[in-house]
Amino acid sequence: MNITIKKIVIFDDNNQSRFIGFNDGLNIITGDSKTGKSAIIEIIDYCLFSSRSSIPKGKITDFAELFVVIYKINDFYLVVGRPAQKTGNMNYAYLNVESDYNELENIDISYFENLSLRSIKNDIQTEFEQYIGLAISNMNLDNVVTKLDNKGKLSIRDTVSFLFQHQNLIANKHAIFYRFDDIIKRKRVIEAFPVLLGAVDENYYDLIRQEKEKLREIKTEKIIIDKLKLSKENELSFLRNSIQVYYSLIDKTLEDNLTLGELKRIGINLPFPSEVLNDRSKVYLEIDRFEKERNIKYIEKEEIEKALVNLYQTSDDGYDYAKELMKIHAHQKYNKTSSDLKCPICESTAITLKDDIAILESSKEKLVNELIKLGTFSQDNTPLISELKAEQKRIEKEILSLTKSINILAKEDEVFIEAKNEREQIIYQKGKIESLIKSFLDTNSSKGNSKDLVQLESDLKIIREELSKYNPDKFKKDSEDFLKENMDRICGKLDFEEELKPVDLYFNIEDFSFYHKHEGGKIRLDEMGSGANWLASHLSIFLSFLYLNLKNEKSVIPGFLVLDQPSQVYFPRSSKKSELTDEDEILKFDDNINQVKNIFKVLNEEIELIKKETGVEPQIIVLEHANDESFDKFIIKDWDKSKGQGLI
Structure with a gap:
């Protein structure tokens, strides 16, 4: 840029x-x-x-x-x-x-x-x-925004520290950058630097937030697993007691010495009393309705996840589109001529064809001018992504609510009171116990086998693979090496005190600290002791930053x-x-x-x-x-x- x-x-x-x-x-x-x-x-x-x-x-x-x-x-x-x-x-x-x-x-x-x-x-x-092309609306690395740590949207104001050296700053031994007397602004500019230089984008910050969220979810999941995972003996006892309650209602006796596997098969498919084999209780029908509604929610969640994938792809393609647009403009130049166009055979003048070409040239020029105005126009997708994620979380909560309703449906006293006769009461108990057993088996099995944990860890792996593409450590090293090479070269051409030579300047982009290494020690700017040294250091730093800025095509500085x-x-x-x-x-x-x-x-x-x-x-x-x-x-x-x- x-x-x-x-x-x-x-x-x-x-x-x-x-x-x-x-x-x-x-x-x-x-x-x-x-x-x-x-x-x-x-x-x-x-x-x-x-x-x-x-x-x-x-x-x-x-x-x-x-x-x-x-x-x-x-x-x-x-x-x-x-x-x-x-x-x-x-x-x-x-x-x-x-x-x-x-x-x-x-x-x-x-x-x-x-x-x-x-x-x-x-x-x-x-x-x-x-x-x-500066369109990152959220630099916060957490989903919780506080007044004390609200980095928020990047702006053109975050670039001005690299643009101006006022007369009271250009040879200042105590300060280097404009606006850095404000500690909050200083911290913001330093943290924004990789984004301003085009090394990372809005997707990077979204991935960081996702990584933190997944780590929290994994930690929570492990705590739940520790609390809910039952021993085999407790599991067997729970299943046998629950099934026996229902068997006593239908005058059946549960065999002794059944294995855990046999109890599970019986528990998720309790037998109907023979005289009501084709009947279903109200509770059973409600459970079926809830399960169908939950399936619909799963479909909605899948559609949102597809939309999020498409939005991330759109954000990645934005810069490449702008760059290609400029290339197209560079090639859309016609060689205009004032001479008449003639037929190569009879040499007669083609007046109509010449007029058509003139109209085409005029129309195309207008189109290209409008396209140029787009430049590197960049629209931040983060608000829409955040909205979709909020909708995704809402649906996940609804799915959880439906699941809980299915699991505890039998606890609704009103349904039990409405049971008109013994048959309804028995089938009600069947649905209640069967649902309770299924809920227990689902919970204990999933937590015991850590299916949710496996999925979370898989998601975290994918997020970290995406984050690895940005490689901030390499960006830091490459940037600091580049700045050092050019600062030393530039300062060597300026009026820098002979006693301090050879020039050996360092700039750390993590905290924007600057020093000169001399005779095995670090000399800060305010210790250099000469206005010429301070001026040479300022010019070396800012000319090197200007070079670093312009060699990065995606920089918005x-x-x-x-x-x-x-x-x-x-x-x-x-x-x-x-x-x-x-x-x-x-x-x-x-x-x-x-x-x-x-x-x-x-x-x-x-x-x-x-x-x-x-x-x-x-x-x-x-x-x-x-x-x-x-x-x-x-x-x-x-x-x-x-x-x-x-x-x-």
Whole structure:
């Protein structure tokens, strides 16, 4: 997934606008302090549905009525328009998809007149996330959701920690990631990382929940088995006493010394009194009715299980469909010609055929454009799966209830009272004892032979086989190895203290801890003792994450990175050589500008490497106050405050 920023537009209430267009690759916005550079991060964050606005108050907020960011997503564009906080509509936004950028090149406020201003929560944001393929609605690994541990639905907000390095963060020795000061958000992003990177999906979390549920059921089943499994002597005694009760009613005597097998055969098929051989008691009829109803429930349960299998298959095929759709679009290009079509034999002009082809080309182009808009649109099946599972459990409970009714039917006093004569009473007792014996045999046999336990353990084995396809341990090792290799390589090209070399950086994706290994010990970031070291570490980490992100085709993390004033380590106050008078300061300035030039050189080299290795060109936006002609070709804006230039 390649998500980059195409344009930022700010509208006031008179349809005046300010805009910045961006390219793939390296984009530098430079200029004096207080020209609005740092606000660009906050505008992008705001149009990624931040719950609050952190856009600096002043000229920008006074001017703005509507903030707009146009995102390029593979071959189509998503337009997000969000009203300024002062409008009172910051909980609402506009969203539209376009396949042709020409429709957006000269966008003005009238573009939004035919769009609905809709709620962000559970509407606009959800639709945006579906377009980029982010559609996992439940990351909870248990069926019980609590307020303290409610991971819930993944969102685009879980990706922003990988996108922004603010000016107070880019060389910070105490923090690396945006929003990680909130311990809950930190934990959520770390746990979501494999999903965001496309290593696991919603089925993975459903399988984890199923595994936990099966383990609970197996534990419960084993406890029941221990409690209900009777010894052979107790089983024989129970059967003989129950049968003898019925035999005494029909004036028959049960033989002595019958084996357990013989008692079982008699118990499940007690003889009728000869004079009522063709009669059946009301209780017996009720048992038959319940058994038929239970069979119907078994059929309903089987249909639900088939539907669940189909839904899981649909979820697995979603990404492959989107990928093939893009391939189809890439091949649907016609070679148009303005020359007339002629018959190869008589060379007469085929005007009608040419018109038909033109109509076909126009229709197909419209179709392809509509298909492109679908992009990687992903619909989460989890709610429907959960609904079907709930229905499955409801039916299982009904089956259990019917079974219990069959087993205890004979205990209903009303039925016994309604028995009109001795014959009915005898047959009632037959049904009661036979049902009780059958229930006992079913329970004791199934629990004794552990048929339910065998099925549960078989189900657990299947679940674990499905889970093994994800291999999270391999994902962890491969990701950490990849990050280390690239962090070491990148940091080696930056201004990293000689005393700490050779570079030996480590990043643990289980807890997002980072350290440098030196002389047999671990050195944390805050122990490195130099702003240049902190900056080199931050840049190495984020450029490596950008590479890791784009090499994973199923990743939903946007492919852009915004860096705010990486040169501040070298130019904390002034970036203008003309303002300096001391010779030592001038020499230091020259050395510092060389370090800044090297930063941009490294950024561009990494962009080219990622594009070469993945086929996807990332986008890095740098907000700077340092300037030099050596990186002029990357500068898209250069604001001079003395000339009244700036974002607004």
